[in-house]
Amino acid sequence: MxxxxxxxxxxxxxxxxxxxxxxxxxxxxxxxxxxxxxxxxxxxxxxxxxxxxxxxxxxxxxxxxxxxxxxxxxxxxxxxxxxxxxxxxxxxxxxxxxxxxxxxxxxxxxxxxxxxxxxxLKVNPATALLLLETYAALSPGDWVIQNAANSAVGRALIALAAAKGLRTVNIVRRQGLADELRALGGDHVLLDGDDLAGQVATLTGDAPIRLAVDAVGGASTGRLAGCLSAGGTLVTYGAMSGDPMRIDPARLVFGDLRLRGFWLTRYLAETPRADIVALYQRLSALARTGALAPxxxxxxxxxxxxxxxxxxxxxxxxxxxxxxxxxx
Ligand SMILES: NC(=O)c1ccc[n+]([C@@H]2O[C@H](COP(=O)([O-])OP(=O)(O)OC[C@H]3O[C@@H](n4cnc5c(N)ncnc54)[C@H](OP(=O)(O)O)[C@@H]3O)[C@@H](O)[C@H]2O)c1
Missing domain, CATH: 3.90.180.10 (Medium-chain alcohol dehydrogenases, catalytic domain)
Structure with missing residues (x-):
């Protein structure tokens, strides 16, 4: 073979x-x-x-x-x-x-x-669903923000969030992605950079954002953290920039933010078999109905x-x- x-x-x-x-x-x-x-x-x-x-x-x-x-x-x-x-x-x-x-x-x-x-199916849709469901109790209409939004995980997260009635702010690092990410169900697509928090507040009407999802690290993590409302959670699952996360400590102190990390390998090793099977049956059903991003x-x-x-x-x-x- x-x-x-x-x-x-x-x-x-x-x-x-x-x-x-x-x-x-x-x-x-x-x-x-x-x-x-x-x-x-x-x-x-x-x-x-x-x-x-x-x-x-x-x-x-x-x-x-x-x-x-x-x-x-x-x-x-x-x-x-x-x-x-x-x-x-x-x-x-x-x-x-x-x-x-x-x-x-x-x-x-x-x-x-x-x-x-x-x-x-195994890696990216599962990661996206677990990111959405593990770190904050979200209800339809709530906002989620993520960077690397055009990644496979990011696209899956957009589609899964839309299916749940959640709204997403999607951060990317290059032009030309807005139409395809909106077609997946993304609400807003923004270029990463200075004054991200101000732009996000304008677009969402200053709505609270209780979950931020980070796959980039470096200064991008800090900009995501700057968009979270008090008590919000930033969960990181990747470090595409290769740089250590940089977050203003004042955001954590005065914003009472939580920092978490997600690793699918650990989830699969520590989760009861029945839950893992149920996760993939759900994802498989979503894939069959076209609810997952291609x-x-x-x-x-x-x-x-x-x-x-x-x-x-x-x-x-x-x-x-x-x-x-x-x-x-
Ligand atoms: N923790 C876990 O369990 C878990 C599970 C799945 C995936 N991951 C991680 O999640 C990340 C995304 O995986 P994927 O398969 O979804 O990726 P992918 O589809 O290959 O997309 C890669 C993404 O990273 C961005 N990117 C590449 N280099 C970058 C840089 N230097 N700075 C900022 N952004 C950069 C790309 O943006 P451009 O299109 O602009 O280049 C694109 O959005 C990876 O780090 C992967 O290892 C982790």
Whole structure:
């Protein structure tokens, strides 16, 4: 089978290799053999190539935060999964053509969801929904503000917030995104920069904002914090700028703000299985009705993994690059 690996860290498009390795086989009754057919490229995958995230020494080939595939075979003790089922893997070593999983390491999805929506369901829509539902008790009509609003998480958050009747202020760092983010259900789209709080207050009629969602860090975090109402929560889930968050301490002191961090990997490790299954069933249903933002914008075969990685780095924020194990 084919598997992606990287002998050394560096620019993903320079160091990635698609190698042939032996197929795994079922060795115990509780195992499930999945033929992976597609995986997307996320920023966290790119950072692993670059050595920003440490490689797990216990599993040097651990690469790939998400993937979808079809069950090929199940052990005798497996009850809830059958050959032919479409599943997503909850593991983080998914960029290989066949995966040997146990039931708690996958989610079975309705076949109606389709391969592409399934491939991008695990990470970004789940992150967006959990960001919206975990850190503030919000009611229809309430406002949420986020930066990197054109990212996959940001787009999912816009669509999910709109479906809940929440209103969003969406901060981006370049022109030309307003129409597409409004088409997803975003209320306002603003360029990040000085006097963000003043612009936001004008647009929202000075309405309270109790949740701010940050994927950028640096001074952008401070500008988001400046838009929160007293007692509001800023939750950070990414640091695309690479810079430490800079927040005016007076905002925390006088605004009684809360700072939180979100990491999906921790959520998946610490949350009861039934809740995780329920989360993905909800998201899968939303994907099937078109309530999630479209996820995939480019497709490559695994033999072109270097081109796929280069494309993914060049087109961040414009939809996910999907890699398939299709044979030409
Ligand atoms: N904590 C978690 O569990 C979790 C889960 C999912 C994702 N994440 C993180 O969330 C972030 C977004 O992921 P994604 O897959 O949604 O991203 P994506 O679709 O690839 O989009 C990347 C976004 O980052 C922006 N960006 C890139 N470089 C930047 C910079 N130097 N300064 C400011 N903004 C910059 C892009 O803006 P332009 O379009 O203008 O370039 C775009 O909005 C990543 O950091 C990812 O690792 C975390």
């Amino acid at each position: 084919r598997q992606i690996t990287f002998p050394t860290t560096g620019r993903p498009a320079d160091v990635a290799e698609c190698v042939d390795v032996p197929d795994p086989v079922l060795t115990s009754d509780d195992q499930i053999l999945v033929r992976v057919d597609a995986f997307p490229i996320n920023p966290a995958d790119l950072l692993l190539f670059r050595g920003v995230y440490p490689r797990n020494p216990a599993n040097g080939d651990a690469l790939g935060n998400e993937a979808t595939g079809i069950v090929e075979a199940v052990g005798a003790a497996v009850r809830g999964i059958a050959p032919g089922d479409r599943v997503i893997s909850l593991r983080t070593d998914n960029w290989r053509e066949r995966l040997l999983l146990r039931e708690h390491e996958l989610i079975r999805l309705s076949p109606e969801i389709g391969r592409e929506a399934a491939a991008v 996820g995939v914008s480019a497709r490559f075969q695994v033999s072109d993994i270097r081109a796929a990685l280069a494309h993914a780095e060049e087109t961040m924020g414009q939809g996910k690059t999907l890699v398939t194990f299709d044979r030409p």
